[in-house]
Amino acid sequence: MSGDSVPLALPLSRLGTDLREASTLYQELREPLVRYLVCLGMSFDEAQDVVQDAFVSLQRHLSSGGSKENIRAWLFRVAHNRARNHQTSYERRFRAPLDSEVEAIADQASPERAVLEKEKARQLGNAIRTLTDAERECLLLRAGGLRYREIGEILQIPISSVSDTVGRAIKKLAERCNV
């Protein structure tokens, strides 16, 4: 994968005490982080830059004696805040006409089912665009394998709100696209 060439060896090597742990963390979380940011509306390059910055921040955080607890949520929160500050990208999340790209992928998947897949992708895209920002963010983080507790930490909201928001969002999608 092209992302493997990201020159992150230097900051990671300075993590010192547990290089293996940091390297594992990078391998494990780089892709979910990039996916999260891309789905928030960033380009692939922007997302890669933000993820790299997040790991550099992690190195600073740990070397200055920061907590090693919940590193996964910590990294997502840093990336999330960067994306939020990246206002132009943040505004075009899910609004860019990427449906054609999704359709192209549906085409490649199985030609005989392409029409059906395209229609489903279109419906789903429309349904996702009707979600609120908070609902989309919760679902995206959930899709990244994060627990409600972690999502609450990242978005700075109580777990009960995460639970309600995720439940509401999934119900909307189920009702609107009849999947």
Next chain:
Amino acid sequence: MCDVDRRLVAWLDRELSEAETAEIDQHVKTCPECRSRADAYERASIAFNAYCDALRAASERQKTLRPKLAAAGAVAAVLALAFLAQYRATQPRPHGRAPETTEADATLVGGLTAAVSPSAVHPLQDRLVRKVHRRNVVAPVEEQNVNPFSAGPAIQVTIPADAVLPPGAAPAGENFVVDFNIGPDGSAQEIRLRTQLTGFEGGVTQP
């Protein structure tokens, strides 16, 4: 609608306490409506995740396309300059002056001046040009009804991307278009290179 409906998604996500989980485990066994709702929520979750995967894959696809187009644009520019050099060499000089040099200079947009000697054209480029012509994939140079007052380009060369790129590097039907004017002294002016992308009008690449 049952009271458990609002907790079904959290139940699917295994985010409930043991007691609540046991309660809903029991309930869905006896309530077909909640069972079918839970199935629908699960399918919606899977569809959402698949949509995110598709967006993620598309983002990288867009990224890999761009450098290829830039490289292709550069090749097209070289081809265009080589073509211009040959064209220029065959044109008589104004005022009957004999050419003082074999070099043909092309004034590019932005005041940039490029000098191209026909004899200095790389054999590969030359071959490419010839090959392209032989395959008849380059649209013939069109001397459009030249209006001297028109600001538009007088000559347009369209090079199909297939002709300069390896197969599969660019979508089918992709073209590079070079617009330029021939000035009063016979030099090529206002050279403008652009791509015509499938599905949308492409950006402008200027040398």
